[in-house]
Amino acid sequence: MIKYHNPEGEVGVEAIPYNLTTVIRGSNAINIGFLANGFPDSENFLNALNQAMQELEPGIEVHAYNKGNASVPANDDMLGEIQGDCHAVVAAYGH
Numbered sequence: 001m002i003k004y005h006n007p008e009g010e011v012g013v014e015a016i017p018y019n020l021t022t023v024i025r026g027s028n029a030i031n032i033g034f035l036a037n038g039f040p041d042s043e044n045f046l047n048a049l050n051q052a053m054q055e056l057e058p059g060i061e062v063h064a065y066n067k068g069n070a071s072v073p074a075n076d077d078m079l080g081e082i083q084g085d086c087h088a089v090v091a092a093y094g095h
Contacts, residue, residue, distance in 0.1 A: 022088040028059050033086035035074065036066040042092040049090065 024030055034050050036042040043066055050062045063085050067074050070093075074082075082089055 024053070024057055024060065024088070027057065029061060030057075030059060030088070031061045031063060031086045033063045033065055033082045033089040035082065035089055035091040036064070037070040037092050038066060038068045039070050039092075042066075042070075046090065046092050 022030070024032070032050070032053070034046040036046050043064070046064070050060070050064075054060050054062070063082070065074075065078060065082060067078070
């Protein structure tokens with residue numbers, strides 16, 4: 001008989017739903033930021049994602065950003081630029 005062990009541990013922190021949203025479908029003009037984290041190919045991944053999103057919704061205006069270093073948060077200047085230019089942001093984290 002084969003026995004399987006599930007290596008997942010129990011979650012010790014309550015899951016909190018993420019409530020920030022924006023409507024993209026049907027928007028005539030919406031500005032979406034794509035924030036790369038600086039890992040190799042994070043920009044390539046986000047470029048492919050924004051192309052796919054533009055095929056679904058041609059009114060998207062794309063703004064590309066790259067932190068350049070995944071180990072640090074985006075600086076205040078970049079965050080201010082994103083906030084001023086974009087209605088929503090897709091961020092690539094991890095690798």
